[in-house]
Amino acid sequence: MSVSSVHDLVTRRREPLYRIAEICEADPLAADALCRMLPAMNRAADVPALTAALRELTPDAERIATLNTVGSLAAMRDLGMFLGSLKRHGTEPCAAVPGVLPVLGELGRRTAMVPRDTVHHYTTWNPAGRRQRMYTGDPMEGCLQDAVRMVFPDLVATLDTCEELTGLEPYDPAFAHALDRTDEHVRAMVDSIDHTVAHVSPVYFAQVLRPYFEEIDVGGCGLLGPAAAQVPLWLVDMTLWQSDRPGARYASFIDESVPYSLPSWRAFHARHAGSPSAVSKLSAAVSWEGMERLPPQLTASAVSLARVLRTLKTFRARHFTIARKAYSDEVRLYEKGSGGAPVELLRSVLDLTRDNETLVRRSTRPRTSA
Numbered sequence: 001m002s003v004s005s006v007h008d009l010v011t012r013r014r015e016p017l018y019r020i021a022e023i024c025e026a027d028p029l030a031a032d033a034l035c036r037m038l039p040a041m042n043r044a045a046d047v048p049a050l051t052a053a054l055r056e057l058t059p060d061a062e063r064i065a066t067l068n069t070v071g072s073l074a075a076m077r078d079l080g081m082f083l084g085s086l087k088r089h090g091t092e093p094c095a096a097v098p099g100v101l102p103v104l105g106e107l108g109r110r111t112a113m114v115p116r117d118t119v120h121h122y123t124t125w126n127p128a129g130r131r132q133r134m135y136t137g138d139p140m141e142g143c144l145q146d147a148v149r150m151v152f153p154d155l156v157a158t159l160d161t162c163e164e165l166t167g168l169e170p171y172d173p174a175f176a177h178a179l180d181r182t183d184e185h186v187r188a189m190v191d192s193i194d195h196t197v198a199h200v201s202p203v204y205f206a207q208v209l210r211p212y213f214e215e216i217d218v219g220g221c222g223l224l225g226p227a228a229a230q231v232p233l234w235l236v237d238m239t240l241w242q243s244d245r246p247g248a249r250y251a252s253f254i255d256e257s258v259p260y261s262l263p264s265w266r267a268f269h270a271r272h273a274g275s276p277s278a279v280s281k282l283s284a285a286v287s288w289e290g291m292e293r294l295p296p297q298l299t300a301s302a303v304s305l306a307r308v309l310r311t312l313k314t315f316r317a318r319h320f321t322i323a324r325k326a327y328s329d330e331v332r333l334y335e336k337g338s339g340g341a342p343v344e345l346l347r348s349v350l351d352l353t354r355d356n357e358t359l360v361r362r363s364t365r366p367r368t369s370a
C-alpha cells in the first residue's frame, strides 16, 4: 500500500489519538522555547535548570481542565522530555518536582494512557523540524525518532488486517488476502530497522541516548521510558502465532508492554489473547486434510502466512544484530533494554518466529501417504 493511502487510513480513524498533525502542532504548555534549550541543558548536565524548567511547565489544575485529548497528549509529550532528562542525570523527576505527580496522573486519565510519556509521545506525536523535541539534538536521535514514526501508520493499519484475520479460516480466500495486506504493512518494520542501521551507531544509542529512556518512579510505580520496544509488533505476532503457542518469556514481555500502548491496541490484546492463532488454524486444517496434495486455497493461505512470518524474521534478524552490538559487554551501560528486557529476549523471539515460519513452509510440501 502506498504511504499516502496508509496515512489516509490512519486519518480516517476518528479517535483523537490518531489526530497526529494536530497533536504535533499543539503547544499547550508554551514549551517550545524550553524544549529548544533542552539539548544544551542536557549537555551541561544542568539539573537545577532542568528542575526549574519542569516546574515552570507543570500546569495547574485549572489549566489541565481546559485541555482536550489532543492538548493532553502534547502536554504529556513535553513534560516527558524533562522527566527523562532529569532521570538521565540521576534525579527522580517526581521527587524533584512533586507538583508534577498529580498532573501525570490526570493527563494519563484524560488520554487513557499510562501516567508518563511513551514512545508515541516521543516520536509520532513529536513535531518534526524546528519544533522537534530531542534530548540530545544529535542527528542520530532524529533518525531513531524517524525510524519509529515511519512504522506507526502501518501498525495502525495492521490492527484492521489482523482483526479481520482473527475471524477467518484458512479455506477462505480472504485469509490469504488479509495476510498479504498484513505483510505489506510489516515491511515498514524492515525499512525502519534498515534506516536505523544505516544512520544510528550502536555506541551512540547505548552510551548517549539509552540513559534518557530509564524507568522513573511515578507514585511508587516504576514506569519505563519511551522505548522503541513499545512499538506494538506483538499484535501481529499474537494474530499470526503467539496467542496460543509456547514462549513464556515473550508472553510476559507482551503483558508488560501492553499498558504502554494505545487503548485500541490494548482492547485488541484483551479480545484475542488465548484465541487460535493463524498458524494453529492452518496446522489444524492441514492435518485434517491428511491427503497427498492440499486444496489450492489452503496452499495459498500457507504461502501467504509463511511470507509474512519471513518478513517478521527479516526485521528481527537485522534488529537483533544492532541490539547485540549496543548491548555487548564492551559497549553497554545497562543490562536490560529500555523496554525492560535483556537482549536475549530478542534471540528467543527471533527463534520462535523462525520456527513458526519453518512449520508453515513444511505444511505446503507434498506429503507421501502412509
Ligand code: HEM
Pocket (backbone or CB within 6 Å): 144, 147, 148, 151, 189, 192, 193, 196, 200, 201, 202, 205, 227, 228, 229, 230, 231, 232, 233, 234, 316, 319, 322, 323, 326, 327, 336, 337, 338, 339, 340, 341, 342, 343, 345, 346, 349
Ligand atoms: C539502536 C537501535 C535499537 C536497539 C539497540 C534496540 C534494542 C532493543 C532491545 C534490547 C530490545 C529488548 C526489549 C527491551 O528493549 O527491553 C528491543 C525490543 C524491541 N525493539 Fe528495538 N532496538 C533498536 C531500535 C528499534 C527500532 C528502530 C524499532 C522499530 C521501530 C525497534 C522495535 C523493537 C520491538 C518491536 C521490540 C520488541 C521485541 C520484538 O518484537 O522483537 N527497535 N529492542
